[in-house]
Amino acid sequence: MFLIAGIRLPAPMLEFFQQIQTFFPNREWEPEPFLFLPLVIMGETSDPDIMENLDAGLLSIQTSTPATLVHSGLDVVQQGERIILTAKILSAVCDHLSVKIRRQTQQAGLKVKRICHPLSVPLGTISTVPPEDVHNWLRIHHSLRAPEDEVYEFTLFSSWKNRETADMELLADYAFTSGCIEPTHLL
Template sequence: MRLFVALHLPPALREALSLLRGSMPGVEWVPAPNYHISLRFIGEITDRHVMQEIDLALGRLSWKPFEATLTGALLKEGSTMDSLALGVERSSELDTLQSQIESLLRRAGLSPAKRRFQPHVTLGHLRTTERPAAIRWVQSHNLFRGKPMQIEHVTLFESLRGYEEQIYVPRAEYAWNPALQLSVEDE
């Protein structure tokens, strides 16, 4: 299983973001159900014991609900592919939650995260040769600001390879208060 921990965006926000699809030719747009804010990429896990340790670790999360807001367009440059994304307004609450996840997963035996935490929502991917057009897209969407969303749980996702696209399947949700029981929403 290829796993990651993220904030699943509310359906209304995913729908609003999906309106940006097609606003630039040549982009492989991410399907709206896959929009999320990654908190920690875990990677390929095949050992059932490690899966249980991850679940136990994430079950220990505890924080107070807070709001997060998407703001400003970004171009995330890569060596062969770039990504169009929206940033997430940084807050001490978001940073503390991500740090707690990192700490709990490391204590569960996972290696440290390979990338520095930079919260964002990826909207699409494009070839690096399209970078000038992508820069213009970012400039025209740089004032984007979403409605604040309430953060009350985090989701453990499995990434599956579908026909021509990735499919992200929610496997478990972890509430802000470990005493709360959540069920994965069906979509």
């Protein structure tokens, strides 16, 4: 299985990015079916010993504060043959988490493919969209911003093929700060 560590988006941010996808003007703009913030592309393994060591290492990761996710705009990036529209995210804690996750992944015996930097949420593939259409769309939507939010855990995802696969499976959540239990709201 192919492993990726990332952040499941808080509901308000997820809903905002799903709303942005509804603004895609035609079928050439292919929305990503599963929205999340990738931190580390870990690579492939099916070795149970590596998975056990990885789990223990990821459980040990701690930070002193939760991660604040700040949406800082939209961008276009190229990954291999794909051109992707992304939502840029600023988060010093997530940058720090990426380094810690990479170290634990390497100690577990996996060769890390890459740390995802700069941080961004893939929104859709736009490889066949004419550049002037992308430019015009970005000019119209450049000021849209998701609400800022905090997260307290990261998630280990798997797919059975590679990081391009839409079929992502949640393997485990890992709390990285002692404040991971959100306070209950009083009535």
